Amino acid sequence: MKSPDADKWRAAEKAEYDSLMENKTWVLVPRPKDCQVVANCWVYNIKHNGHYKARLVAKGFTQVWGEDYHETFSPVARFESIHYLLAHAALEDWDIEFMDVKTTFLNGNLEEEIYMEKPEGWVVHGKEDYVCLLKKAIYGLKQASRQCNLKIHKSLLDLGFTRTYSDAGVYVYRR
Known part of the structure; x- marks a missing residue:
């Protein structure tokens, strides 16, 4: 924050903080006794378009299995599936649309009780x-x-989508 771009980084932090508040990511509570509190840090990046991006990241490496989390597995579409779908779309002259969710992780509700330090x-x-x-x-x-x-x-x-058997990261919609 001592760089000449400090104002841009602060604005990026504010945008991230506003997203966190808008998504009701946490509630402030008195610090519990005998409970681990996960630390966090700001991660900064300048995107290829020159956009300044700040992301608040929890230091998950301090989490304890069985207390702070139980399952971590999440399926991802296989490269071969994506390659096939793009090739098939080209053959059929289909339109392809891409979507990016800015705060995708903030949509997942937590099942465990996790406390985190307030952002610096x-x-x-x-x-x-x-x-x-x-x-x-x-x-x-x-x-x-x-x-x-x-x-x-x-x-x-x-x-109305159905997950495919061959790839848990691919869903189909039949009309």
Whole structure:
């Protein structure tokens, strides 16, 4: 924050913080006794288009299996499946659309009770000794990818999609 671009980094942090608040990612609670509190850090990046990006990342490596998380597996579409679908779409002259979800992990609801330190630089006056009780998955948590996938899976099933047997990361919609 001592660089000439400090204002841009601060604006990027504010955009991330606003997303976290808008998604109701956590609630502030008094620091619990005899409970681990996960630390976090800001990760900064300048995107290829010159956009300054700040992301709040939990230090998930401090999580304890069986206490802070249980399952971490999340399926991903295989490269061969994507290659096949693109080739088939080209043959059939289909339109292909791409979608990027800015705060994808913030859509996954947490099942475990996880406490996290407040983000550095974002003090809430009168609650300086409080911590964040996470309600949503956040980047860096061991189970974040899984929780996000469970939410996407349920949403796609609710829309009438079916998961394929050959690739758990591919869904089809039949009319």
